[in-house]
Amino acid sequence: MTNFSTFPLRVGLVGSGRVATQLAPALVAAGHHIPFVWSRTLAGAEALAARLPAAETLAAPDALLPPADVYLLALTDAAVTPALAALRWPAGALVAHTAGALPLSIFAQQPAVRGGVFYPLQTFSPGRAIDWPTVPLGIEAADVAGEATLLALAQSLSRHVFPLASGPRLQLHVAAVFANNFTNHLLGIADTLLNEAGLPATLLAPLVRETVAKALANPPFTVQTGPAVRHDAPTLAAHHTALVAHPAWQALYAQLTASIQAQL
Incomplete structure (x- = not known):
């Protein structure tokens, strides 16, 4: 269990993509320490670690990971399970992914770790600054101590932090x-x-x-407008004709029109 008298936290970072490159500087700005970055792409890990004070780049997954209070998997959904299996976690490590669609139960495959979720509800794009205090952060953990650690970490970034189960x-x-x-x-x-x-x-x-x-x-x-709401057949027909060069968008237009009208 994390001793909050020693807060801030050591956060081991796995990943160097869009979420990781936005999250890591925010964690450092909040006062936390990132001791290492590991990524499937060594160049990506090196580039991100170079932006962080005293962060080490881990070149291979075959050694035991350095100590940390929490390990964050800032990876694509498809990469989370392979990373969990490939990396050597310290016994009892608190490991949390940042994915919206992956359940907490994926950690059942790794009984030596304590699973968690640290889910930021935001879109991440290169060159776009994130206003972290406004980002909703959903937290889930397999144990009470893990949840307390993740909640504290999240609250150091955002004003909108809440427990959020997998469903x-x-x-x-x-x-x-x-x-x-x-x-x-x-x-x-x-x-x-x-x-x-x-x-x-x-x-x-x-x-x-x-x-x-x-x-x-x-x-x-309740505030929907447009030709679908009005059942404006001539306009809908004109739009259908205007989209003749784009049959996929023509079909999408028809589907969205039907969906709008179904809500009336």
Whole structure:
């Protein structure tokens, strides 16, 4: 169990991708120490470790990992289980992944470690600064001491920290994909259509801002607008024709129209 009289914490970092490169500097800024970085890509680990004070780069997974109060697996979902199996964990190590869709039960394959989840609900992109105090952080752990450690670590970064079991976390992750990834994809379609018409993408900015502001201030289904809500058949038909060069988007338009109308 972590002795919080010795807080801040030693955080061993596994990963050097988008989450790791945003999370590591934030942990250091909060006063924690990252003793090492390990990544499947040595160059990535070296680049990240170089940005952190006194962080060591681990070149191979065959040695026992250095001591840490918590080990964070900031990896893609598919890489978590292989990393758990490949690395040599100190007995009783508290190991937490950062994934939204992976259950706590994946740690059952490694009974020598204490499993946990440290899930930041945010999108991470190169060159984009993260306002960590506003990021919701969902915490789950296999034992009370592990949960206390992860909660304390999370609270050093964010004002929005809460326990979150695997089932609700998966539901949250699905919701986040709709709100973030799918929305971004639709904006990409809109951007392409404007480019094809020789129109600037900036034309949509006021509309997008108002749409998001309205959806955040109200139950989104209650403020839906557009030709699907109005059952405006001539406009829907015109849009169908306008999308003839993009049959996949044409089908998506029809599916979204049907989904909107089903909510009325």
